[in-house]
Amino acid sequence: MRVLLLSILFAALGGCSFSLIDSTDGDDGNSRWTLADGACPGLGSCALDVPTALGAELRFSIDLGDRSVAELMPVFVDEADGTITDVSRDTEDSIIRFSARPARAGTLELQIVDPDGERVDSTRFDVVTPTSLSCGQLPEGEALHYEMDALVYTDELTLLNGDSAPQLACLLTDADGAPLLSADIVAWRVLGDGDVIRVQDELIDFEPDQAARGARIWITPASLEASGVATIEASFGDQTERFTVTVE
Numbered sequence: 001m002r003v004l005l006l007s008i009l010f011a012a013l014g015g016c017s018f019s020l021i022d023s024t025d026g027d028d029g030n031s032r033w034t035l036a037d038g039a040c041p042g043l044g045s046c047a048l049d050v051p052t053a054l055g056a057e058l059r060f061s062i063d064l065g066d067r068s069v070a071e072l073m074p075v076f077v078d079e080a081d082g083t084i085t086d087v088s089r090d091t092e093d094s095i096i097r098f099s100a101r102p103a104r105a106g107t108l109e110l111q112i113v114d115p116d117g118e119r120v121d122s123t124r125f126d127v128v129t130p131t132s133l134s135c136g137q138l139p140e141g142e143a144l145h146y147e148m149d150a151l152v153y154t155d156e157l158t159l160l161n162g163d164s165a166p167q168l169a170c171l172l173t174d175a176d177g178a179p180l181l182s183a184d185i186v187a188w189r190v191l192g193d194g195d196v197i198r199v200q201d202e203l204i205d206f207e208p209d210q211a212a213r214g215a216r217i218w219i220t221p222a223s224l225e226a227s228g229v230a231t232i233e234a235s236f237g238d239q240t241e242r243f244t245v246t247v248e
Helices: 007-014
Strands: 032-036 058-063 073-076 082-090 095-102 106-113 119-128 132-138 156-159 167-173 187-191 197-201 204-206 216-221 228-236 239-247
Touching: 073 082, 073 095, 095 106, 132 228, 132 239, 156 216, 167 228, 187 197, 197 228
Parallel strands: 156 239
Antiparallel strands: 032 058, 058 095, 073 106, 082 095, 106 119, 132 167, 167 216, 187 228, 197 204, 197 216, 228 239
């Protein structure tokens, strides 16, 4: 269930303090779960009803209200469902953050357990196998969401020195064409000579033939004197799309 309510309301109703984000209630009502991702709308977080792509590393945040989180752990109910890494705890705000990499498609269950292995709360989320990759340009001023509603499907761009940096992005969909949350799956690479364009992933430059992963990249001319044609490749598994970028 998606919720977006003020923490003061929860304090008044139940004595717990939950943060203001788009989230999902735990099965027992003792926690609030979110997927924290830059491709999520709003405050950069999604409730768990967002379908996620198999192969993505998912970043979870769990708000446990006024509970102490020092000894609590996130676990997959079935250990074969995936792995959990990078567990951190904000003891002041009773929040646990971690990364999870699902190992299969389907509805997977996560739990928070105490040191004795007893369940504190649990939730489920859906993992779907991606089947299609579509890439294009994100128009200037448009927000990046996992649905990529604003994406303009094109494989050719022309850059003029002094223009703002255009953003390229890719959408992964399931067999029915439904969009999947998959911000870190797509691999981007500049092919060939790096003297024509500069590519940034979340504003960090990467070198030609060095892959970077993300929902989007920014491209600019490599210098004020740069001109010519460059190729950018976006790939997922054996699916590949390429952009031809002309700098004038």
